[in-house]
Amino acid sequence: MADENPTLDSTEVPKPDLNRICEQCGREFVLARPPSKQGHGRWCSKSCAAKARPKQLIPIEWRFWRSVNIARSVKKCWPWTGARDAKGYGHITLFDSQGRKIGRSAHRLAFELAFDTVVPDGLCACHHCDNPSCCNPWHIFIGTYSDNMRDSVQKGRIGNEAFREQKRREKQEK
Ligand SMILES: [Zn+2]
Numbered sequence: 001m002a003d004e005n006p007t008l009d010s011t012e013v014p015k016p017d018l019n020r021i022c023e024q025c026g027r028e029f030v031l032a033r034p035p036s037k038q039g040h041g042r043w044c045s046k047s048c049a050a051k052a053r054p055k056q057l058i059p060i061e062w063r064f065w066r067s068v069n070i071a072r073s074v075k076k077c078w079p080w081t082g083a084r085d086a087k088g089y090g091h092i093t094l095f096d097s098q099g100r101k102i103g104r105s106a107h108r109l110a111f112e113l114a115f116d117t118v119v120p121d122g123l124c125a126c127h128h129c130d131n132p133s134c135c136n137p138w139h140i141f142i143g144t145y146s147d148n149m150r151d152s153v154q155k156g157r158i159g160n161e162a163f164r165e166q167k168r169r170e171k172q173e174k
């Protein structure tokens with residue numbers, strides 16, 4: 001999957017809408033707690049989720065969150081407990097309606113399921129927390145490839161030499 005799209009800049013990055021209406025009681029609520037406590041963003045509370053479940057809970061969500069070690073707090077990392085790739089990112093295999101396999105990044109899917117949104121092709125699901133296996137949607141933001149690079153440099157993931165080299169090049173271009 002390509003993570004680079006030079007035509008998009010940060011101002012165009014979509015921000016998920018966190019306002020929700022409970023599918024069981026109709027109350028408005030804001031997504032602010034782990035999906036396990038808020039009925040996967042579809043119900044306002046555990047009790048509403050319990051009334052609606054299991055017939056309305058889609059299997060992907062159920063299967064997905066079962067493989068995440070969800071902490072009690074949104075401040076903590078929620079590690080993926082399933083398969084990981086060489087870089088430590090979680091990986092899940094889903095099947096489409098024709099039964100074909102679709103491989104998905106776990107953290108990207110976590111963000112999409114929790115906030116009921118789609119990370120557009122060409123944009124990254126980046127980690128604030130620098131923890132590749134983390135599936136806490138509040139630790140993930142949609143960014144461009146260059147946002148992710150800048151983030152890496154600021155946090156020291158990429159060596160200072162590479163950063164200085166990039167700065168030198170930017171100066172020359174001005
Ligand atoms: Zn409710």
Ligand SMILES: [Zn+2]
Nearest residue numbers: 077129134139
């Ligand atoms: Zn995290």
